[in-house]
Amino acid sequence: MADLPAITLRDVVKRYRDKDGSHITAVDGLTLDVPAGVCFGLLGPNGAGKSTTMRMLTAQSRADEGAITVLGHPIPAESKEARAVMGVVPQTDNLDEELTVRQNLEVFAHLYRVPRAGRRGAVDRALEIAQLTDRPGTRVVNLSGGMRRRLLVARGLVHSPRLVLLDEPTVGLDPQVRADLWGLIAALRDEGTTVLMSTHYIEEAERLADGCALMSGGRIVAQGTPGDLIAHHAGGSVEEHHGPPDRLAEIEALVRRAGLPTRRTGPTVSVLRAEHIPPSLADALGNGDRVVRRAANLEDVFVVLTGENVG
Amino acid sequence: MADTRLRRFEWAPVRGVWRRELALFRRYWTSTSFAATVEPTIYLLAFGFGFGSLLGHIAGYRYVDFVGTGIVATAALFTSAFPGMFNTYIRRIYQHSYDAVLATPVDVHELVAGEASWIAVKGGLFSCVPLLVALVFGLPPAAGMFAVPVFTVLTAIGFALFGVWMSTVVPSINSFDYVITGVLTPIFLVAGTFFPVDGLPGWARTAAHFNPLYHCVELVRHAAFGFRPLTDLGHVGALALFATLMWVLAVRGMRRRLID
Numbered sequence: 165m166a167d168l169p170a171i172t173l174r175d176v177v178k179r180y181r182d183k184d185g186s187h188i189t190a191v192d193g194l195t196l197d198v199p200a201g202v203c204f205g206l207l208g209p210n211g212a213g214k215s216t217t218m219r220m221l222t223a224q225s226r227a228d229e230g231a232i233t234v235l236g237h238p239i240p241a242e243s244k245e246a247r248a249v250m251g252v253v254p255q256t257d258n259l260d261e262e263l264t265v266r267q268n269l270e271v272f273a274h275l276y277r278v279p280r281a282g283r284r285g286a287v288d289r290a291l292e293i294a295q296l297t298d299r300p301g302t303r304v305v306n307l308s309g310g311m312r313r314r315l316l317v318a319r320g321l322v323h324s325p326r327l328v329l330l331d332e333p334t335v336g337l338d339p340q341v342r343a344d345l346w347g348l349i350a351a352l353r354d355e356g357t358t359v360l361m362s363t364h365y366i367e368e369a370e371r372l373a374d375g376c377a378l379m380s381g382g383r384i385v386a387q388g389t390p391g392d393l394i395a396h397h398a399g400g401s402v403e404e405h406h407g408p409p410d411r412l413a414e415i416e417a418l419v420r421r422a423g424l425p426t427r428r429t430g431p432t433v434s435v436l437r438a439e440h441i442p443p444s445l446a447d448a449l450g451n452g453d454r455v456v457r458r459a460a461n462l463e464d465v466f467v468v469l470t471g472e473n474v475g
Numbered sequence: 476m477a478d479t480r481l482r483r484f485e486w487a488p489v490r491g492v493w494r495r496e497l498a499l500f501r502r503y504w505t506s507t508s509f510a511a512t513v514e515p516t517i518y519l520l521a522f523g524f525g526f527g528s529l530l531g532h533i534a535g536y537r538y539v540d541f542v543g544t545g546i547v548a549t550a551a552l553f554t555s556a557f558p559g560m561f562n563t564y565i566r567r568i569y570q571h572s573y574d575a576v577l578a579t580p581v582d583v584h585e586l587v588a589g590e591a592s593w594i595a596v597k598g599g600l601f602s603c604v605p606l607l608v609a610l611v612f613g614l615p616p617a618a619g620m621f622a623v624p625v626f627t628v629l630t631a632i633g634f635a636l637f638g639v640w641m642s643t644v645v646p647s648i649n650s651f652d653y654v655i656t657g658v659l660t661p662i663f664l665v666a667g668t669f670f671p672v673d674g675l676p677g678w679a680r681t682a683a684h685f686n687p688l689y690h691c692v693e694l695v696r697h698a699a700f701g702f703r704p705l706t707d708l709g710h711v712g713a714l715a716l717f718a719t720l721m722w723v724l725a726v727r728g729m730r731r732r733l734i735d
């Protein structure tokens with residue numbers, strides 16, 4: 165049992181009808197296994213299809229093609245059973261603003277059918293997760309943005325689910341709150357909860373994810389551990405050259421001729437796999453103070469594979 | 476594995492939805508109760524005694540008694556159709572509350588059942604208040620009156636579901652004006668609440684039989700002045716039919732709007 169993937173998607177397609185009657189393919193032949201007990205990241209820019217994928221896992225969106233299972237339950241046939249053992253933290257805050265912190269948690273303890281005997285304990289534990297033990301009676305309208313997000317996460321954990329879906333959990337948060345949430349997500353994973361997290365923050369995926377899938381245009385363009393993905397597609401290090409446009413064009417031409425990938429961001433050309441720059445090319449490129457060397461990251465991988473930026 | 480499957484319709488999700496309503500109601504019960512009870516009472520006093528002094532008797536009843544029973548049905552209509560339309564719309568569109576609920580083990584039909592039954596029980600019970608007021612003003616008590624909450628709740632289920640359905644049909648919250656003016660007002664006027672349906676032209680009398688509120692008015696009036704078993708069974712059947720039809724439309728509409 166433990167070896168079964170927590171989530172499987174096979175050739176899943178989801179189309180939406182646009183206002184003008186044309187079709188948008190939000191998810192386009194997605195195949196993915198999320199192993200149990202890991203933190204898995206779906207990384208991609210806005211519109212990549214991350215939220216649609218998440219919504220299909222709770223059957224709030226119905227796939228047009230393909231097969232989905234969540235914790236062994238086929239979706240949508242047994243989606244209710246699956247929803248009972250997973251927690252969902254949506255991208256848009258949908259807390260009950262007029263209710264207090266505790267009431268929000270109590271209502272969801274009921275909706276998740278936490279047995280009466282364990283309900284109080286479950287709500288208290290969720291209050292601790294949200295770090296709101298000192299203000300259970302505060303109405304949600306009066307909470308700060310960071311507190312609301314922590315409560316939103318805690319609400320999805322009130323029934324101690326085996327699987328948690330986090331859709332862009334830290335978008336729009338200040339660094340302190342983001343760091344808090346990262347700690348919380350890491351702790352969940354360490355306790356054995358499977359976490360599926362979508363994000364367009366490179367750093368978030370690199371820090372937290374055991375495995376990740378890079379999504380673009382409804383498809384997975386690459387999949388693996390962040391380290392493997394970087395090593396395989398972007399190499400070890402990146403050399404960033406700053407300069408005027410004609411100099412940058414010249415650099416691009418030289419590097420391409422040597423068979424190395426580049427990426428252009430504003431006044432910078434980044435040379436990927438910089439450790440493979442041959443000495444002759446290094447001489448041609450020069451090594452002045454307008455050159456910076458850094459470690460390759462997932463953003464580089466993304467740009468190499470799709471030509472678009474994630475963040 | 477088959478026996479571990481959750482059933483198609485369960486009470487646990489409905490109770491969960493009620494918990495949420497109860498928490499919200501605790502916060503708003505004063506204003507809700509005030510509006511729901513004082514408004515029909517004002518109608519009763521204004522029409523009952525205002526018109527009553529001019530009309531005296533109508534259709535064999537004292538006018539204040541006629542209106543007193545009619546207003547119970549009116550209250551059942553408004554205390555259920557309005558929350559059905561507005562609350563449901565606001566929660567779906569602005570607060571995204573239903574997205575949150577449907578991510579838990581609750582299906583759309585259970586969500587609709589929870590919302591509509593809560594509105595109906597609340598509205599149905601509140602609409603009995605004018606009857607109590609009418610009793611104070613001399614409506615003779617009758618044992619049949621104990622059945623009135625059953626009739627008002629049944630009526631309110633239908634209209635709450637009607638409101639939920641409408642909330643899935645309107646393109647914007649302002650469009651409820653059309654529903655109120657075009658549907659609810661005629662329903663409320665041609666139901667025998669303020670004047671007897673018998674006095675209307677033939678076509679309007681026929682139309683009244685398709686008006687669920689008319690059946691509620693008749694039942695409440697008969698509860699106060701004497702049942703006519705066969706006819707009243709027909710009225711109950713008509714209300715049940717209305718509620719069933721609205722259930723199908725409300726669930727279908729909500730499913731279309733909430734599951735994409």
Ligand SMILES: Nc1ncnc2c1ncn2[C@@H]1O[C@H](COP(=O)(O)OP(=O)(O)O)[C@@H](O)[C@H]1O
Nearest residue numbers: 180188190209210211212213214215216217735
């Ligand atoms: N309900 C919908 N109706 C029409 N188009 C939609 C709907 N939901 C999502 N889309 C479209 O599907 C694509 C993927 O969206 P989404 O899954 O929200 O991406 P992400 O979460 O990665 O930003 C986008 O082009 C978006 O506009």
Ligand SMILES: [Mg+2]
Nearest residue numbers: 214215255332
């Ligand atoms: Mg999204």
